Amino acid sequence: MEKLLTVSVAAYNGAATLQKALESCLVADESLQALLDVIIIDDGSTDGTAALAQAFVQAHPGSFRLVSKVNGGYGSTLNTAVELASGRYFRTLDCDDWFDTNALQTLLRRLQSCTADAVYTNYRTVQENGSGKAFDVCCKFDTNRVYAVGEVQQATPDLCMEMHALTLCTKTLRAAWRPMPEHCSYTDMGYTFVGMAAAQTICFVPVVLYQYRLGRDGQSVSMASYRAHTQDYIRVARILLDAAEPLAAQPAPAGRDLLLVQRARDVAQYLIELYLRFPPDRETGLALRRYDEMLCQTYPHIAAMMTNKNTRLLRAGRYLPYRTLSAWARGKQSNGGIL
Template sequence: MSEKILSVIIPSYNSKPYLDKCLGSLVVPELMDKIDVIVVNDGSTDGSESICEEYIEKYPDSYSLINKENGGHGSAINAGAEKARGRYMKVLDADDWFLTESIPEFIGKLENASADVVLTCHHTINITTGEIKNWRCFPDEFDREYTMEEVMSDWKKFDRSLTFHGITYRTQFYRENGVRLAEKVFYEDHEYATYPCCLAKTILPLDMFVYEYRIGDVSQSVSAQNQFKRIDHTKMVIVKMLKNREDISEQWALEYCDKKIHLLLLSFMVTSMLCDSDRKRGVARVDQLMSYIVKRDRHVVDMTLKHYKILKLLNAAHVGLEGYNKMLNSKLYNKVRHNKSFE
């Protein structure tokens, strides 16, 4: 029996409309002996596990199913990571899919890799507008290993792939250094992209698109409405990430943690200060969290103060999320920030 090279963990909760496309995107007949697909049925009530059972029947050594009580996205990743047989592991949400044509090259690269973290590019596909964006990294050289110091010294060349959708972990590295992800909350994918990535000794960027990320559905956790509805979940994940940080001592690992906490804190601030109809309540919510953080990680607060002041002005001017996003997407803003194009 061939060694499994890639384990794909698929958290699934009531995903019946999407699961067949997701699972089908992983079928590469000549490579099935190297692929390990683990569907974690997180207490679904729509019978979606029956779709997985069809794939298990066709490819019994490649597809498997874990049935468990509902515990949330993080709990499903925790369960899948324990069962992963591949040398590398990647999480794929059940309403997303892989670019099937990229899998042979991806598997080939992983077979010869030893890096703790492998980075790939991904697309976001807006199902409402049809817009497709390219999320990619821009290292000086692909197919060579970088240290975390090199990554943090040139953050914007790597940041768009240092995400849930861009990261592939060496399985043993993840098991030895990963954390138990937060359960029964949303947005723990930020925790997944931080721990244990911050501890990686070697990071390998590949110039290929693998993950197709479906967005634009108001029912998704990333929609503005749901982010505001679940704003306490974001706060809980930030608090847990701060707790995880306490066990880390390496300079560049701490720099990475602080950057990731800072970015999630920004998301929390934007949602609270620009989406809450009670403007004063939105600011007070942010102030309360900032007071908590400053006692534990002053650096994150210092990184965030300028953004806080700007968002407070926008809050007072009754600028909403739509206006804020227009500012972020303007050519002038991206030129000033030296941001790469999404083309």
């Protein structure tokens, strides 16, 4: 039987949370369950991850499979999953997150007749205390239509490009795939960018599918992790920037080109905001300056599009306002402000 959806579950020492993630891939409709291809990629775990995954494979051999490999980081799990995927569509699920199972069943029904290259669903962030926030990325669109990417960009210039919202056509993704770097954080940004750079059409399924856990120690989106893995962030950002700078150099980029340029700009600009939220010291200030100067020299067209207030003030003041802006940004962060 042809599989409809491959779910790539990257798992490194995830025994504490993996069961919930895998259970969320079990839908009530057995005919739809048979169309699921869940690849659990054990990325060199040293805990009980592989044994837990194998138990699911044995219980549901038609839907789950386990791939055990030497540790290579998240990018390597994406490389493996894209190569091995048997589903017509592809999406990811981190081993500490989960799906709303009813929403997954709805998505599977929609995918049966879907022709779009990219399929959007809503997602929800969930804090450790159980509180959450839903992100509706489908609200502006007719959910019975398939849109050209250019139409979508005109309707919402800030279209979400997070992995939590995206399901991609496997054939389209695989044809455009470039291997993600190993032992490198934030490669999910490269994965979604490559997928959307290849997509010609988009549709929207208005269910809150992905449940994204936040607030756990050690997460790559924690401020401590961002600071420890800044060079990883720059490495992945440059994948986006290398592809987007020639598009930004066009006289008037539009449609999908503009969508990709805006995504690369936002990823580049986000790191400046992160630098301002790190504890201020001379080394951080110099790193921020070197980073922005690299952007201006190597990606001048995208750098010129980075016009938020903090970036403008830093450049106008030759980075001398760094400590003042850092104090303001960290104060906003401690008061619940977001980037």
